[in-house]
Amino acid sequence: MIDIHYHILTGVDDGSPDLEESVRMARAAVNGGTSCIVATPHFNIPGEWEDPEKIREAYRILKEELSRQEIPLKLRLGMEIFGTEDAPQRLMDHELWGYEGTRYVLIEFDFDENPDTVFYILDEIHDLGYTPIVAHPERYRFVQRDPEMVYEWRMHGYGAQVNKGSLMGRFGRGPEETAHALVARSLVTMVASDAHSSRVRTPDMGEVWDMLSSEYAPRVAQRLLRDNPAHILRDEPFEPGHPRSFFE
Numbered sequence: 200m201i202d203i204h205y206h207i208l209t210g211v212d213d214g215s216p217d218l219e220e221s222v223r224m225a226r227a228a229v230n231g232g233t234s235c236i237v238a239t240p241h242f243n244i245p246g247e248w249e250d251p252e253k254i255r256e257a258y259r260i261l262k263e264e265l266s267r268q269e270i271p272l273k274l275r276l277g278m279e280i281f282g283t284e285d286a287p288q289r290l291m292d293h294e295l296w297g298y299e300g301t302r303y304v305l306i307e308f309d310f311d312e313n314p315d316t317v318f319y320i321l322d323e324i325h326d327l328g329y330t331p332i333v334a335h336p337e338r339y340r341f342v343q344r345d346p347e348m349v350y351e352w353r354m355h356g357y358g359a360q361v362n363k364g365s366l367m368g369r370f371g372r373g374p375e376e377t378a379h380a381l382v383a384r385s386l387v388t389m390v391a392s393d394a395h396s397s398r399v400r401t402p403d404m405g406e407v408w409d410m411l412s413s414e415y416a417p418r419v420a421q422r423l424l425r426d427n428p429a430h431i432l433r434d435e436p437f438e439p440g441h442p443r444s445f446f447e
């Protein structure tokens with residue numbers, strides 16, 4: 200499996216606080232059947248001091264440590280961009296980045312953001328030649344109220360990444376029901392751990408692979424946990440499945 204949303208870098212956000220914990224998170228991912236993860240630190244959060252060089256340095260140090268300890272886990276670099284109206288401009292100015300080496304951009308939003316603002320930011324990013332992937336839409340209250348907007352994003356070519364914990368019921372009923380409604384309509388591009396530590400919101404993806412295989416079909420688990428993340432990292436089009444509107 201490939202875990203495409205992961206807060207494993209040391210000391211750059213609310214994820215891993217030290218290198219030992221980053222290594223524990225890496226081992227937990229390997230034990231759960233993951234072969235590649237993308238480090239996606241939070242970035243562009245209004246009012247917070249941010250240093251892209253610190254992220255690149257943390258990435259370099261962790262990569263070295265994984266190879267020194269011979270942990271069989273590939274590491275790639277991305278970013279979880281907080282969606283602000285100036286995010287498209289900052290992307291254009293190369294102050295923000297997506298999944299490195301690709302046109303794909305992982306973007307999160309305030310849980311109570313105005314849906315029109317979300318659409319505006321996604322369209323602006325798309326107009327710059329990127330393909331936005333919305334991080335954990337099922338957790339946003341504006342999506343829980345109107346999940347059809349994920350279908351509309353899909354019709355524009357945008358992706359949606361659902362969290363493992365939402366599907367497993369760890370964030371409560373709203374995210375759980377919305378996550379399953381989106382999977383059932385083929386509106387999810389990928390499922391990821393969004394892991395912040397080795398114990399809470401864990402990186403073990405084995406349980407969600409089993410759940411998706413039994414409740415939906417093995418090919419659904421393969422598409423969301425393995426094939427589509429691989430397409431994204433190779434900068435290829437992802438497999439859409441058969442998206443359906445909530446009004447069909």
Ligand SMILES: [Fe+2]
Binds near residue numbers: 205279393
């Ligand atoms: Fe995240």
